[in-house]
Amino acid sequence: MLRSSTFTSASSGLSTKAAVRWQALQMKLGDADEPVVVIGVAADSGCGKSTFMRRLTNIFGGSTVGPLGGGFGAPGGWETNTLVSDLTTVICLDDYHLNDRGGRKVSGRTALHTAEQRFDLMAEQLAALKRGESVKKPIYNHVNGTLDEPEEIKPTPIIIIEGLHPFVDERVRELLDFTIYLDISDEIKFAWKIQRDMLERGHSLESVQASIEARKPDFDAYIAPQRAQADVVLQVLPTQLVPDDKEGKILRTRLIQKEGVANFDPAYLFDEGSSITWIPCGRKLTCSFPGIKFAYGPDTYFDNEVSVLEMDGEFDNLQELIYVESHLSNIGTKFYGELTQSILKLSDSPGSNNGTGFLQSLIALKLREIYERITSKTGEAAVAK
Ligand SMILES: Nc1ncnc2c1ncn2[C@@H]1O[C@H](COP(=O)(O)OP(=O)(O)OP(=O)(O)O)[C@@H](O)[C@H]1O
Numbered sequence: 001m002l003r004s005s006t007f008t009s010a011s012s013g014l015s016t017k018a019a020v021r022w023q024a025l026q027m028k029l030g031d032a033d034e035p036v037v038v039i040g041v042a043a044d045s046g047c048g049k050s051t052f053m054r055r056l057t058n059i060f061g062g063s064t065v066g067p068l069g070g071g072f073g074a075p076g077g078w079e080t081n082t083l084v085s086d087l088t089t090v091i092c093l094d095d096y097h098l099n100d101r102g103g104r105k106v107s108g109r110t111a112l113h114t115a116e117q118r119f120d121l122m123a124e125q126l127a128a129l130k131r132g133e134s135v136k137k138p139i140y141n142h143v144n145g146t147l148d149e150p151e152e153i154k155p156t157p158i159i160i161i162e163g164l165h166p167f168v169d170e171r172v173r174e175l176l177d178f179t180i181y182l183d184i185s186d187e188i189k190f191a192w193k194i195q196r197d198m199l200e201r202g203h204s205l206e207s208v209q210a211s212i213e214a215r216k217p218d219f220d221a222y223i224a225p226q227r228a229q230a231d232v233v234l235q236v237l238p239t240q241l242v243p244d245d246k247e248g249k250i251l252r253t254r255l256i257q258k259e260g261v262a263n264f265d266p267a268y269l270f271d272e273g274s275s276i277t278w279i280p281c282g283r284k285l286t287c288s289f290p291g292i293k294f295a296y297g298p299d300t301y302f303d304n305e306v307s308v309l310e311m312d313g314e315f316d317n318l319q320e321l322i323y324v325e326s327h328l329s330n331i332g333t334k335f336y337g338e339l340t341q342s343i344l345k346l347s348d349s350p351g352s353n354n355g356t357g358f359l360q361s362l363i364a365l366k367l368r369e370i371y372e373r374i375t376s377k378t379g380e381a382a383v384a385k
C-alpha cells in the first residue's frame with residue numbers, strides 16, 4: 001500500500017483536514033488497515049468513459065497521472081488500459097474478458113455477453129485490492145485483440161472500475177462504495193462513435209453502423225439493466241431546445257441522483273425538493289441560439305426516489321459558469337467557484353461547454369466528498385478504538 005510520505009505528495013486534491021486525518025489513521029493502524037474506496041462506472045463502449053476518467057483524475061489531483069508503467073512506448077512500458085495517479089487507479093473491466101478477439105469469433109458471442117467475462121477473477125481481485133493487497137490482473141489488448149501478460153496492480157486509496165459490467169456480479173457489486181452509469185442515448189452514442197472510429201481508428205461509416213447494430217441486442221440484455229443498480233445515472237440525450245433536431249450537437253444532460261445513498265447528498269438547484277425550471281440567459285449569462293435551460297426536481301427511476309438535475313444547451317463563455325454554480329448547492333466544492341475552475345482547467349476536453357462536462361465535473365467533486373466522508377469515518381472509528 002501507499003506509505004504516508006507518498007500520500008502527502010498525493011493529497012493536493014484533498015482538504016488539509018482530510019490529509020491530516022489520513023496520516024493520523026496510518027500512524028495508528030499501519031498500512032494493512034488503510035481504507036480503499038471502490039467506485040464503479042458502467043457504460044457501453046465509446047460512451048465517454050476515458051474522457052470522464054480524465055476529469056475525475058484531474059479533480060483528485062496528484063503529480064503523476066498516466067498509464068500504468070508509462071504505457072506502451074515508455075522504457076519497459078507495455079500496452080495497458082490502467083490509468084494511475086497518486087491517489088487513484090482506474091481499472092478497465094475489458095481486462096476480464098474471457099476470450100480474446102479470435103476466441104470470440106469461435107464462441108460466436110460479442111464482448112458484451114456476460115458469458116464472455118471472468119467474474120470470479122474480477123470479484124477475487126477487487127476484494128484483494130480492497131483488503132490492501134496487490135494483484136496480477138490480465139490485460140486485454142485493444143490494439144490487436146489479444147490477452148496479454150498480466151500486470152501488477154497495487155492498491156491506491158481510490159480504485160475505480162470502469163467498463164461494461166461493473167454491477168452484474170453480486171460479489172463485485174457488494175465491494176462498490178458508489179456506482180455511476182453513463183447512459184448515452186443511441187443517437188448521441190452513434191455520433192460520438194462515428195467521429196472517433198472513423199477519424200481515429202480508420203473504420204468506415206458502414207462498419208461502425210454494422211458494429212453498433214450487432215451489439216445492440218447484447219447491450220439491451222446485459223449492459224442497460226445495470227442502470228437500475230446505479231447511485232447516479234448521467235443521461236445524455238438530444239436537445240429539446242430545437243424541435244426535431246437532427247444534428248445531435250446540442251445536448252440535454254440529466255443527472256439522476258438516488259435518494260438515501262450513504263455518504264451522498266444529491267446536488268440541487270435553488271431549493272431542495274422543489275421542481276424548478278430556469279433559463280439563466282440574460283445579463284449574467286451569454287447565450288446564443290438555442291439558449292440554455294436548467295431543470296431540477298424529484299422523480300422516480302426504476303422504483304427508486306431520485307432527484308434530477310438537468311441542463312440543456314451550451315455555454316458561450318465558460319467563465320460565466322460561476323453564475324450557474326452560485327445557484328447550486330450540495331456540489332462538493334471546497335471553495336466558491338471550484339466547479340467552474342475545474343471545468344476551465346479542462347476547457348479543451350470534449351463536452352466542457354455543455355452539460356456533459358458540467359455534470360461530470362460535478363460528479364467528480366461529489367466522489368471526492370464521498371471518499372473523504374468514508375475515510376473520515378474509518379479514521380474516527382480507529383481513533384475511538
Ligand atoms: N462529452 C462529450 N462530448 C462530445 N464528445 C465526447 C464526449 N465524451 C466523449 N466524446 C467523444 O466520444 C468518443 C468516445 O469517448 P471515449 O474514448 O472517452 O469513450 P470510451 O467510453 O472510453 O470508449 P471505449 O470504451 O471504446 O474506449 C471520443 O471521440 C470522444 O471525443
Ligand SMILES: O=C(CO)[C@H](O)[C@H](O)COP(=O)(O)O
Binds near residue numbers: 142164
Ligand atoms: O466493448 C468494448 C470496450 O468496452 C470492446 O469492444 C471490447 O473490449 C472488445 O474489444 P474489440 O472491439 O477490440 O474486439
